[in-house]
Amino acid sequence: MSGTRIGTLLRGVRTLRRAPDIAALRAAPTPAALAKLALIPAGRNLGISVGFLPAHQRDEATAALLACRVLDAYEDLADRAGAAAAVRAAAAYLADRTDTAPPALPTVTVEARDSEAVDRVLAARVADIKALITALSADGRARVAGVLVDIADVMARNIESPISRVAYGEGVLGRVTHYACALVADGVLPEADLRELTGCVAVIAQSANDLRDNEFEIYGVADREELIRTVMLQLLTPALGGFALLTRLGPATPSRGARAAMAYMTITTNAFLCKVVGAPAPYRRPIAAAAAAACSSAYWTRMLERVRRTGDGAIHQMLDASPEFATGANRATEVLGAADPHAAQTSLVPLIVDTTFALVQTLPEEPLTGELPDAEIRTMMIADHLAFGAMERVPSHQPEAMLALASRLQLAALAPSPRPVTTNQGALL
Incomplete structure (x- = not known):
């Protein structure tokens, strides 16, 4: 450049x-x-x-x-x-x-x-x-x-x-985000690989706009603190999809300028969300960082890892200030990178399940003889939040999709280590 x-x-x-x-x-x-x-x-x-x-x-x-x-x-x-x-x-x-x-x-x-x-x-x-x-x-x-x-x-x-806010976000920003990603990808990835993951990026962008505009009424909250907590918790699930998209799309995009554009938006959006909760931003000079990330796959991976870490920091900063989640502040559980960040998932439900059980795998295996330490309690609460997020993505009128999710959860629970689960239970898998 x-x-x-x-x-x-x-x-x-x-x-x-x-x-x-x-x-x-x-x-x-x-x-x-x-x-x-x-x-x-x-x-x-x-x-x-x-x-x-x-x-x-x-x-x-x-x-x-x-x-x-x-x-x-x-x-x-x-x-x-x-x-x-x-x-x-x-x-x-x-x-x-x-x-x-x-x-x-x-x-x-x-x-x-x-x-x-x-x-x-x-x-x-x-x-x-x-x-x-x-x-x-x-x-x-x-x-x-x-x-x-x-x-x-x-x-x-x-x-x-x-x-609904979800339907509006998917129909407006989701459509725009999918167009933008397809444009910069320049035909490298097939449409099927992009649709659901670009929707996650749209939710993140819409949520940032809602925080910027103090949309109390839309979220049914009374004040700024409650709005921040509600939005940031809702961002956990789409953040997984956003990072999965960037992991695939960045190195595959042929234009260095297009890679820099994606990196810049990733860094600045993350910086805004960090600022909202009082956490440090990933980079002080986003243009220089974006230009560097575009230079090679290694630099791109390093940028994403740094943004993931600051994203995790923002999550825990927000939870520290939340009375129902405040326990566990003495150790920050890795959330956004808990599962394999390089797994080639293009569907959100498997990403959620893999991350949920990667968190579960960090909990003690021995029988409980007392209360869990505060850090483990927080990890368990985050894992529960993600699992329910997977359930919310299953259409209520598709019992076969719920069965598919149940099978995936069961197989993940029985797996000896956190790894992708393969079954033949349907499209969600």
Whole structure:
């Protein structure tokens, strides 16, 4: 990666700390100039990661990111009565399925947040965003159009009749994350290998957004501390899938810039979640760390191990402050790397089961003659939490899937050491 490119990215990081120049965005003379000015204010760290990509991927990712922000603007800022129709109209226009631009957003005197001011400018310049998409290759246009139409449908349905947070996250951020991973993988991995694991990354990103926006009502909590505890506990399971994806996808991705982009988002998302609970971040200089991680499989593995360790530290930092989990603070159980981090799992349930019983294997084998030490109690509680997480992923209307999970749990419990379990009990296995 060239020194010029690194310098541009470092300037982008400095831009993160500044309020967006809304007047400059409004005055940008061309679609390309608008994209250059809007990428960081609209995407934040995601915008920085786009800057790592090779040119052909960077143009497509920029157009897709800004188009998604337009849909966000119509979802959040349009009049409620017409918001669903406006979201669908914006997607149809950007996807070139109609020549009719979506209606203008209502005007306001003062925006509540800088991000809303940026989104409002992008919505007002929707024709320029469409021009960015139109300039892509035919395949690029088709990929971006597919994403926009799919997520607009989920957004609109949620406006019309609210759906669950999980369904919304999988339908919106899950679709976007799957698109992004498929783009950077550049055809290296088959679609089947990505779908469920990219959904885990989407849940992590959605959870970080919810923490950033203090979504108390969505989670049914009363204060910030309860929100942090609820979200961080829910992240244990998707974190396993996220690391499994990165273990496979990183070394297989042909472009060094694409690997750096993934590493940067991994490091900065982890840093945000660590900061939320008062734990140290994995790296002080994320751009340099991401560039190094992209250089070889060995550096990539080292980066993931470091992020795993800080993730475990954040989990225990949060549990130390939680009255129902506070026991065991004198020893931090490894959670995210408890099972074999290099196992070629592409389905989440086996990952959860393998990790659960890897934790169980660390508990004393001899008969209990008294209370377990505090550290072992915490390990057992985390293992229980993960096991229930596996059960929650089994559809209630599929008894054969529950039988498959029960068989896997039984075989894992009987195994002499924590290792992947193979059976013929169905798709979940």
